[in-house]
Amino acid sequence: MPVPPRVSLITLGVADVERSTAFYQAWGWPLSPASVPGEVSFFGTDGGFLAVWRREDLAADARQTLPGNGFRDVSLAVNCRDREEADEAVAAAVAAGAVLVRPAEPTDWGGYVGYLTDPDGHLWEIAVNPAWPIGPDGRPALPR
Numbered sequence: 001m002p003v004p005p006r007v008s009l010i011t012l013g014v015a016d017v018e019r020s021t022a023f024y025q026a027w028g029w030p031l032s033p034a035s036v037p038g039e040v041s042f043f044g045t046d047g048g049f050l051a052v053w054r055r056e057d058l059a060a061d062a063r064q065t066l067p068g069n070g071f072r073d074v075s076l077a078v079n080c081r082d083r084e085e086a087d088e089a090v091a092a093a094v095a096a097g098a099v100l101v102r103p104a105e106p107t108d109w110g111g112y113v114g115y116l117t118d119p120d121g122h123l124w125e126i127a128v129n130p131a132w133p134i135g136p137d138g139r140p141a142l143p144r
Contacts, residue, residue: 008048010076013055014120017041020052023119026096046138055120075115077125079132079140083112089126090114098124 014020021041025031032042032049040057043050059066080086083104090104093116104114104126112128132140 006048009051010048011051011053011058012118012120012122013058014052015055016119017052017054019119023097024050024052027093072121072123075123075125077127079134080126080128081134083128086112086114086126086128090116093124093126 012020017040018038021031021035021037024041024043029043029045029050032044035041040051040053055066078089080089086104090100094100097119098116100114100116101123102113102115104112107113110130114126116124116126118124129140131143135141
């Protein structure tokens, strides 16, 4: 049996669960009642769930040692319908405490992209990709 082609949950290891919970709530993301205050928070998204969990607990659960700080070779993305929605998303994220890493700007491939980080340095891309229109379910449609 192959691995099912779905991303159900992304868990971010964070220094302070309450701070990160407040940060993503300030983005307007709905907090799930399955969350355990101060321990782990779950947010529903159009494609699955995002969790914030103490980085030490996440590392222990995965039987890993904690990595150093800095670039982690990973980014998470929020695709938007158009530049206006992307600019509003970047502004809302920054107002919630995100650090703007790269202002949203046109790309050479016809898109529009900006980057920011959350309070723990997790890299988020805010993007518009005209080849990936956002469907009624809020998810981007990849070309076939």
